[in-house]
Amino acid sequence: MKTNYHIYLLLGIILIFPLGLSAQFEGSYMPIKFEGPIPEDILQRTEAKTLSEISQNEGDLSENEAREFFTISNYALRQAFLTGNVFFNDEISEYLNNIVDHLLFQEPELRSQIKVYATRFSTPNAACWRNGTIFFNISLFPYLDNEAEVAYVLAHEITHFKKKHSLQQFKRSSRRQAGLFAKGQELDRLFEELKFSRSNELEADLAGLELLKGSAFDIRAAEGALLSLREIDVRPSKEPTLDLRALFGVENLKIDSADIVTYEELEEELEEELKKRDKEKEGEKKEKSKKEDSKYKDEDFATHPSIEDRLNAIKEELSSPDMKIDTTGKLLFLQGEDRFRYMRDLTRFENIKKYYENYRYAHCLYLSLLMLKKYPDNSFLTLMAMKSFYWISYHGKHYVKNDIIPDAYRYSKYSFGLFLGYMEKSSSLDVRKMANQYSKAKMENEAFAKNDKIIFWRAKILEINREEEEAEELFQKIADQYPQSDYYLHVKNLLEKE
Numbered sequence: 469m470k471t472n473y474h475i476y477l478l479l480g481i482i483l484i485f486p487l488g489l490s491a492q493f494e495g496s497y498m499p500i501k502f503e504g505p506i507p508e509d510i511l512q513r514t515e516a517k518t519l520s521e522i523s524q525n526e527g528d529l530s531e532n533e534a535r536e537f538f539t540i541s542n543y544a545l546r547q548a549f550l551t552g553n554v555f556f557n558d559e560i561s562e563y564l565n566n567i568v569d570h571l572l573f574q575e576p577e578l579r580s581q582i583k584v585y586a587t588r589f590s591t592p593n594a595a596c597w598r599n600g601t602i603f604f605n606i607s608l609f610p611y612l613d614n615e616a617e618v619a620y621v622l623a624h625e626i627t628h629f630k631k632k633h634s635l636q637q638f639k640r641s642s643r644r645q646a647g648l649f650a651k652g653q654e655l656d657r658l659f660e661e662l663k664f665s666r667s668n669e670l671e672a673d674l675a676g677l678e679l680l681k682g683s684a685f686d687i688r689a690a691e692g693a694l695l696s697l698r699e700i701d702v703r704p705s706k707e708p709t710l711d712l713r714a715l716f717g718v719e720n721l722k723i724d725s726a727d728i729v730t731y732e733e734l735e736e737e738l739e740e741e742l743k744k745r746d747k748e749k750e751g752e753k754k755e756k757s758k759k760e761d762s763k764y765k766d767e768d769f770a771t772h773p774s775i776e777d778r779l780n781a782i783k784e785e786l787s788s789p790d791m792k793i794d795t796t797g798k799l800l801f802l803q804g805e806d807r808f809r810y811m812r813d814l815t816r817f818e819n820i821k822k823y824y825e826n827y828r829y830a831h832c833l834y835l836s837l838l839m840l841k842k843y844p845d846n847s848f849l850t851l852m853a854m855k856s857f858y859w860i861s862y863h864g865k866h867y868v869k870n871d872i873i874p875d876a877y878r879y880s881k882y883s884f885g886l887f888l889g890y891m892e893k894s895s896s897l898d899v900r901k902m903a904n905q906y907s908k909a910k911m912e913n914e915a916f917a918k919n920d921k922i923i924f925w926r927a928k929i930l931e932i933n934r935e936e937e938e939a940e941e942l943f944q945k946i947a948d949q950y951p952q953s954d955y956y957l958h959v960k961n962l963l964e965k966e
């Protein structure tokens with residue numbers, strides 16, 4: 469009964485949001501701005517905050533330990549905010565906090581200690597800080613399929629806080645400093661890599677499941693969430709694999725150079741490389757597990773649990789008789805499916821922006837192209853695709869080669885692997901030509917042809933293709949017709965120099 473009452477509460481939230489939210493991405497996209505008052509828990513002076521936390525510490529730590537624990541934690545949290553990668557007063561964080569409201573409906577005391585922020589650090593994950601602050605990286609969001617999966621990830625993180633896992637972790641590491649675990653460098657390194665111990669992670673998974681069970685969310689989403697997380701290891705996006713031609717969305721994007729391979733050849737080549745790598749990995753794994761078995765007897769420190777281990781544990785739990793799954797009235801979306809889809813696209817747009825700012829042009833181009841499948845008239849995406857195409861051309865194809873891309877992404881049967889393979893096999897001249905053909909096709913869109921930013925980057929791509937005359941015409945066009953343009957002064961200077 470309680471649950472039903474709560475669903476009505478949430479329905480209240482849903483009704484506030486208009487329908488057809490994603491429609492607003494059709495023409496363009498305005499990135500999220502950092503606006504409004506900075507949240508109080510960040511503004512609070514670190515020292516005062518730390519002192520109050522030390523005084524509230526109830527015998528879990530000695531006074532010295534408490535001082536160290538809270539000082540480091542508050543300092544690090546503040547530093548994280550100062551990097552500008554933590555959103556505040558934004559709709560993604562609001563969406564996530566609504567979910568926590570629901571999950572902790574019956575635990576107001578705990579709820580008051582948890583605060584979720586959407587963040588733009590690059591690793592697709594979520595993390596819980598020692599004081600109950602949860603960071604949810606926007607790069608994780610697009611991997612998840614529904615709101616219940618998001619809820620499960622949050623429930624897992626809440627459990628880390630509730631069960632004081634970071635305290636346990638801290639105590640273990642101070643014992644290590646005292647020499648108890650100082651066996652050698654490898655173990656040190658292991659500790660560095662280890663976030664929470666294996667048993668802490670599995671406990672967070674199972675207790676997270678319990679939390680979900682008490683909510684209106686469908687608990688089967690727990691398995692779904694882990695399956696979704698598994699995708700992170702193999703590709704940067706969960707979109708269906710696309711043929712490259714379909715990806716570029718330009719008919720006859722064809723390069724005449726002799727060293728270009730066909731799509732079919734490329735696929736075959738990648739398949740071969742993939743097999744080779746799988747074999748090598750298999751060998752490495754055997755070596756590694758042999759070493760680890762003899763070294764670390766304590767299973768708790770053996771390794772961070774693999775996603776497969778976590779999946780198996782959840783599956784087992786879900787099928788146990790006392791779990792009794794009654795999914796009547798259970799939901800995958802509490803704030804509406806439309807709202808979820810809107811949030812997922814919003815995070816995709818923000819990810820694209822982040823990749824561009826971090827010079828990750830291959831990711832930026834690929835993800836922009838994917839999103840353009842859905843929003844072909846979006847000028848933000850078109851601009852992002854053209855700009856990253858330009859910089860890849862500018863730096864030469866080695867730029868793609870040297871980008872920080874996991875091997876598993878690079879040599880994969882998914883379209884990102886194919887895309888990278890294609891860019892790498894193409895000569896630098898070919899890449900420039902591709903950028904040229906792509907941007908030329910985009911200029912056929914009436915709205916794009918009138919967009920000063922798109923005109924500017926079309927001109928830049930022409931320039932790099934040694935079509936200076938045509939480029940100058942476009943620069944002149946901006947100088948004559950777009951005095952409000954961000955590029956106006958730049959273009960004026962450029963034209964005067966010549």
Ligand SMILES: [Zn+2]
Pocket residue numbers: 624625628664669672
């Ligand atoms: Zn965890």
